[in-house]
Amino acid sequence: MAHVSDLISEDIEQYLKAHQHKSLLRFITCGSVDDGKSTLIGRLLYESKMLFEDQLAALESDSKKVGTQGGELDFALLVDGLAAEREQGITIDVAYRFFSTDRRKFIVADTPGHEQYTRNMVTGASTADVAILMIDARKGVLTQTCRHSYLVSLIGIRQVVLAINKLDMVGYSKEVFDRIVEEYRAFAKQIGIEQFVAIPMSALKGDNITAPSENTPWYHGPTLMGFLETVEIDNDVVQRGAFRMPVQWVNRPNLDFRGFSGRVVGGSIKPGQRIRVLPSGRESTVDRIVTFDGDLDKAVAGQSITITLRDEIDISRGDVLSTSEEPAPVADQFEANIVWMSDEPMLPGRPYLMKLGARTVGLTVSAPKYKVNVNTMEHLAAKTLELNEIGVCNLHLDQAVAFDPYEANRDTGGFVVIDRLTNATVGAGMLHFALRRSQNIHWQAIEVNRDAHASLKGQKPAVLWFTGLSGAGKSTIANLVEKKLHTLGRHTYLLDGDNVRHGLNKDLGFTEADRVENIRRVGEVSRLMVDAGLITLVSFISPFRAEREMARSLVGSGEFIEVFVDTPLGVAEKRDPKGLYKKARRGDLKNFTGIDSPYEAPDNPELRIDTTAVTAADAAEQIVEYLRANGILEVL
Incomplete structure (x- = not known):
């Protein structure tokens, strides 16, 4: 006779097996602020019996304390976990919740409705199969409804539920429901959402969530849970597509094994198939498909695997494996x-x-x-x-x-x-x-290269990048440095901010976007001049660190020397040699660095020149000595 414990163990094992083989649906709730997204998810958790007794007791206690639902359970409290969310009554972060029914497993992302947190909504939608667009029946289609719908369309979610919530607050009116559906349908056609399922509901009262509501006898469609349990997940399209596997890890546990691990994100692969590694284009043949549970005869989209090859070819993290017949572009x-x-x-x-x-x-x-x-x-x-x-x-x-x-x-x-x-x-x-x-467009090989140019000039090329506020003295110091280098027989060229704006950059203004483009162009010109073997002096305010780092990245190690001409704003403004600060203070010159546009001082410049402590001539001599000490002035 079997022991009771054995029978219980068998039941648990059968339950776990059945649960393991259920399909998984990922869905997102989105919409405007206070449309009831968190309340809906809390209701789904409650109806699917996914709450422990202590959670239910805490919910009842918290609902009484908050007192926002007139004695009803405030299901939103199950999801709005951040203190700030409870205080403000809105969702801020993306909350993921798991629940299960007899037919399917679910992961739901509750995303913020406030426009400020649209970025969080994108995060939640990126892996979703279904989108539930919540609409407050009292308000109809709002701007945030349109924004989230457009994002849903862009992200590629094709299964959409239009959940018209809080219908209890408009007397379960069929006319209100129909009007909102038609208003949304007209908008949805513009963004490519051809089909959607509209469901009248009350997340708070439970209408049409898990069972048809007596309050909407005019509605004959599915309940929300009924739809979620039966909607088809379009995984077949991915599995039928071309084989793709981004390499996450080169698996080398010992000298006898070298595999390439990752998740198959499209199509399928079998041992013996010819594959191409991209972007390099190298090819080989699949030897084995290895998993923790043993080798596979075939791997399909969604599976995480390790592939071994019959040839030793160079593959790194970030490469993409595809079949030779259908390579990725x-x-x-x-x-x-x-x-x-x-x-x-x-x-x-x-x-x-x-x-x-x-x-x-x-x-x-x-x-x-x-x-x-x-x-x-x-x-x-x-x-x-x-x-x-x-x-x-x-x-x-x-x-x-x-x-x-x-x-x-x-x-x-x-x-x-x-x-x-x-x-x-x-x-x-x-x-x-x-x-x-x-x-x-392809890179053209040129035989007279950078080293040849530098050798002919007998010098090491470099970029001296002078940065600082307007009036700091950048151009004055750069001009003195170039004169000294010219006397020493060095081949130089000075790119000055004002001069370049008369030609190359005369189409640019002084907005942040134009300033970024200004420095991008000058950075590229500087790189060309270094390739020509020149010592290039660049005198630009260049207010943003990101663009100065971009310019640094264009040349070789040790070839970029950032010279921070450090002058306090008050001192630079007193000098005001071009009268620009006065114009900026009067409001005649917008986006002026130091006044109404920021200057981001260098963190670790190669040279810092304090113009309140040294003269321009002393600064120039200091810079030349730095070049000499670091080998820039050595004759090749």
Whole structure:
């Protein structure tokens, strides 16, 4: 006779097996502030019996303390975990919750409704299969409803539920429901959402959440839970697509094993198939597909695996494995949608980082082709993107990457933009296509190279980058340094900020975006002059650290010498040799550095010149001595 404990163990084992093989649905709730997103998720957790007794007791106690729902359980308290969220009555962070029913497992992302936290909504939507767009029946379709709908469309979520909530507060009116549905349908067509399921509900009262409500006898569609349990998850499209596996890790536990680990994000692969490594283009044949549970005869999208090859070829983290028959395209210039997620605006020409899959590369963004008015879908002219704005831009990378258009594969077509200095994520994007110029332009090998130019001149090339406030004395000191170097027989060229704006940069103004482009161009010119073997002196205010670091990155180690001409604002303003500070103080000169535009002083310049302590002539001599001590003036 079997022991009771054995029977219990068998039941638990069968339950776990059944739970393990349930399909998993990821969905997101989004909409405007106070549409009831957190309340809905709390209700789903409650109805799916996913609350422990102590959680339920705490919910009842907290609901009484808060007292916002007239004696009803305040289900939003189950999700709004941050103290600031409870104090303000809004969701700030993205809250992920897991629950399960007899038919399916679920992971739901409760995302903020406030416009300030749209960036968090993008994070939650990036992995979702279904979007539940919440609308307060009293308010109808709002700006944030349109913004979130457009983002849902951009991100590629094709299963959309229009949850018209708080219907109890409008008397369960069919007319209100129908009016909102038609209003939303007209907008949805403009952004490519052709189909959606509209459900009248009250998350607080439980109407049409898990069971049909007697309060809406005119509604004959599915309940929300009924829809979530039965909606088809479109994984087949990914599995039918071309094989893609970004390499996350080169697996080398011992000298006898070398594999390449990652998650298959598209298609399938078998041992014996020919693969191509991108962007290098090297090819080999799959030997084994290794997992923790043993080797596989076939791997499909969604599985994490380790692939071993029959040949020893160079593969690194960030490379993409594809089949030889259907290789991923490779390019370094693209058109893309960008959702800007930083309080600081996106500045064209500023150097950023792009993370695409497991690869991180240098990125600059051109001025937007247009930004989108999410209310009217109108394309508006723009020079930059502000927080939460969405635009179409051209991207330029510092190296080629393997990719797919976002609509073909989210994983190889979606990317994030990272600030180089703070390492903060400042944007998210979706690749449209590679620009033709990236396929048609190739680097031309030139036999008379940089070393040959430098050898002919008998000197080591370098960039002396003078930065500081207007009136600090940069141009005066740079001019004296060049005269000394000329006397010593050095080949030089001086790029002065005012002079360059008469020609190369005469089309640029003084906005932050134009200043970034100003320095980007000068940085590129400086690189060309170093290639020509010259000692190049650059005298520009160059107020932003990011652009100075970009210029430094264009030349070799030890070839960039940052000279910070450090003069207090008050001293520079007293000098005011060109009368610019007076104009700025009167308001006649906008975006003037030090007055209404910031100056970011260097953190670790090679040279700091305190012009309150030394004369321009002494400063010039100090700089020449630095060059001599560091070998720049050695004759080759």
